[in-house]
């Protein structure tokens with residue numbers, strides 16, 4: 354049971370930011386895969402919708418000091 358979501362991530366200015374966001378995403382229970390693209394200020398996340406929702410992903414990123422919004 355996997356959904357793939359695209360999110361916009363704001364506030365990433367260097368590669369270490371992108372690594373940091375990726376680490377945050379991968380630590381969320383229910384996240385199976387997370388790929389952050391610094392160049393497009395976005396990320397793609399595979400997650401188990403029976404464990405978490407897209408809102409949990411957005412909140413976790415925002416709690417870490419970046420901006421996040423669901424794209425599709």
Ligand code: 9UX
Nearest residue numbers: 365366367368369370
């Ligand atoms: Mo780079 Mo991001 O020096 O918070 S890690 S700007």
